[in-house]
Amino acid sequence: MSxxxxxxxxxxxxxxxxxxxxxxxxxxxxxxxxxAVWHPRRINRPPGIKYLSACYCxxxxxxxxxxxxxxxxxxxxxxxCRACRTLLDRFPWPERFGRIDIVVPVPLAPEKxxxxxxxxxxxxFRDWASARWEWCDALQRLRPTKVQWQLRRDERTENVHDAxxxxxxxxxxxxxxLVVEQRCLGLIQYWKRCA
Numbered sequence: 762m763s764x765x766x767x768x769x770x771x772x773x774x775x776x777x778x779x780x781x782x783x784x785x786x787x788x789x790x791x792x793x794x795x796x797a798v799w800h801p802r803r804i805n806r807p808p809g810i811k812y813l814s815a816c817y818c819x820x821x822x823x824x825x826x827x828x829x830x831x832x833x834x835x836x837x838x839x840x841x842c843r844a845c846r847t848l849l850d851r852f853p854w855p856e857r858f859g860r861i862d863i864v865v866p867v868p869l870a871p872e873k874x875x876x877x878x879x880x881x882x883x884x885x886f887r888d889w890a891s892a893r894w895e896w897c898d899a900l901q902r903l904r905p906t907k908v909q910w911q912l913r914r915d916e917r918t919e920n921v922h923d924a925x926x927x928x929x930x931x932x933x934x935x936x937x938x939l940v941v942e943q944r945c946l947g948l949i950q951y952w953k954r955c956a
Contacts, residue, residue, distance in 0.1 A: 778844035779825035788843030798826045801853050815857065819848050822910065830943060834881045842884055849889045862936040863897040864890040868925070870905050886941040894939065899931040 775787040779794035804816040832838040866882035
């Protein structure tokens with residue numbers, strides 16, 4: 762740890778992003794808050810999606826996790842991404858990914874990107890993913906969509922149907938792709954091989 766980091770930690774001790782308790786390192790969660798948010802699981806694959814290998818979620822989009830993600834998205838508190846990185850680094854099944862050719866973030870609608878100034882999926886995942894795999898902005902939005910959390914399950918599928926496409930300049934054929942998205946700290950979707 763550098764002298765500057767030690768001095769900064771002395772003046773501004775690292776705190777749990779949920780309750781504010783002092784912790785050892787910036788981005789750490791206190792044990793109680795970590796236990797409350799940490800809920801890693803594999804989500805059942807929707808039927809009819811041929812090449813999707815698995816979907817993983819590390820935390821529920823509620824309570825402290827929701828507050829952290831809202832602070833990042835709507836209040837510009839990008840320092841809280843370190844707390845998310847701590848969760849990503851704990852991903853319990855790295856061997857399940859096998860070979861990954863590229864990591865692709867879900868893009869924001871252009872008007873949201875302009876208003877917010879950043880894509881939260883990139884802010885949350887890029888450093889973590891780039892340390893392991895190639896990052897690629899391969900998707901583009903074709904049309905605006907409604908906010909997913911306000912919709913029923915059947916409406917969510919319809920909401921995003923034909924809303925995204927692969928950019929023509931990006932070759933994804935026969936590649937293993939990891940798609941990352943911030944909701945629930947990451948619906949991390951592993952596409953085994955693109956047709």
